[in-house]
Amino acid sequence: MYTILKKERLNDLVDFMRIDAPMVARNAKPGHFIILRVDADGERIPLTIAGHDATSVDIIYQKMGYSTVRLGQKEAGDSVEDFVGPLGKAAHIRNKTSVIGVAGGVGAAPLLPQMKAYKEQGAYVRVIIGAKNKDLLILKSQYEAFVDELYITTDDGSMGEKGMVTAPLERLLKETVAEHVVAIGPVIMMKFAAQTAKTYERSVDVSLNPIMIDGTGMCGNCRVTVDGKTRFACIDGPDFDGSNVDFDGLMKRQAYYSDEEHTCKIKLGYHGE
């Protein structure tokens, strides 16, 4: 059992949690993820490490599926059944002097440590965060604290620019000498961000989040097609060069259990949708 040391509500859908997990914290780096099970009947769900100290690990999760909703019902002082990591390859912080980070929704959490790493190595850092509306935007002040330029987009225009993250991204790629893009968020957003970067001949990294079970390369559930080759997101990723990822295939694979997800939500008392 792994104790929840701290819990904060970031907005209606998103929480922050700090978990006591020395064996995960010890070797954690930006880009690594963890797998947790909320309880003894729980699924194994992967979440990116949002930060850590010597003995604890921070996660930020959106309560969108059965297991994240169950996780959200836990409070500080409670514990989760299993918590293992750090998994995956640490983010590859490239030797670039000017980068653009693009985050959609809860993707702002895994992007944060990567952008900090770029800043620490002296890069000029621009970040675009997009969300459905201003209430669902997370980590704005944390980004403001260190980035050189911050851009906000919301679907409804309740904060920043109305529309998608790709609009300011395209502008910046046209108008600046930024060399590299890191895009993390919903697959559809990463797909268009990667396309935009490619159009303007910039390199792009994305962080993929397929369905996983063990997270150690054993089961192959998380396979994605990159450059026409099958890769396992858990051990070859989760970060990949985004210029040749089969995002459409990934979206289909992510949706394979959507009917079952619906069954689970009914169990939680959700109806409709």
Added chain:
Amino acid sequence: MANKKQPRMKVAEQPPLTRIDNFLEVALGYSYEEAKIEAMRCIDCKKPRCVQACPVGVKIPEFIKHLLEGALDSAFETIYEDNILPSICGRVCPQESQCEGACIMGIKHEPINIGALERFVGDYGREHNVAQSEINAETGRKVAIVGSGPAGLANAAALRKKGHDVTIFEALHEYGGVLTYGIPEFRLPKSIVKDEIDNLKTMGVKLMKNVIVGKSITIEQLKDEGYEAIFVGSGAGLPSALNIPGENYNGVYFANEFLTRVNLMRSQDFPSSATPIKIGSKVGVVGGGNVAMDAARTAKRIGAEEVMIIYRRDMDNLPARREEVEHAMAEGITMNVLHNPVEIYGENYEVTSVKCEKMTLGEKDASGRRRPVPTGEFETFDLDNLIVAIGQKPNPILKSSTPELKTHGWGGIITDEAHQTSMDGVFAGGDAVSGAATVILAMGAGKEAAEHMNHYLKTL
């Protein structure tokens, strides 16, 4: 005493039509009476070929003699000296290519059912807590074991008996490795695996789950924490792919995923267990080994109506245990041999059919088996799911974080005769070294490595 004419005692089984609706064990094992009758067939050879053919050298005629005499404790102790997991090996060993394959009775008659006898004695020992392992005086030497599968368990038991301070690190949330995530309940009840793990705990072996050596803690960090010898038994947890078009479509599973969802995550109990699984009415399983049979029979049990094995050689060359093939066929699984998948078709990114090339058998290959040769004729089968069960390679995680650990190009860890790797104090055994093999070979390697590790620890 031996009666050569007496036929081999049959093992009671759940009837096929009943068992395809449950996950209970298929083979029910011998009663004491049946075990004694079968034991009478052993002619107690002077030079027992069965013992030589056993990877861990279980003294088979001796335990059978104790069984016949009614000395069940002694029978158990005799096996336990060489094999700490008799209940498991009695169930999952490929006896026909080991002890029973060598049994002299098999030449003119039928071999003794050594597997069923071992299982009977193993279960007796478990149920009556016979295993009283003497633990030598504490040496104060710390040993780390990577992985709680058969290699790690055997290694742990042997080193603990020598008085060392043994800790097993397991990556998953349950112990047992492939015994837990891979082999289905109907072939190896998980309660048995749990008993064996509890037995190790009683001996004083420490176990830590959710620790991935190479990630959570590196080999160097283990050494820094005072572990003086390390055994790597990380298994063959990396599925081999067909590498044909369509393999990433929804509905195509690697056997490891399919079996892990059911065995470890209990997806057959969805939604009370939160991990789902999808199975359609027509399922194809590619491969002819035990994993393929396990996947096919599991598919049947969770609702598939038609399940077909697709294998590129013929029936005589199926690598699975004979009993598993017989059980699968009795359960209505069809054997589509001499077929090799070449392309998977799908609609809306979901599998709909698989195109196979018909094969024929040609000259013998390096493995001594006749090589499958393409005929240029094709056949396409409509399917809702395709499960790929064509083998596993050693798991790459430890290697990727430990560059100084030398491996073969295909991923197997390189070891010397003493099971030592390229790193001082780091030993390895089981599938991580050999590539995917059997439970008993992994156990044998774990046990043998323990001897060398014990010797190594004495030299420090």
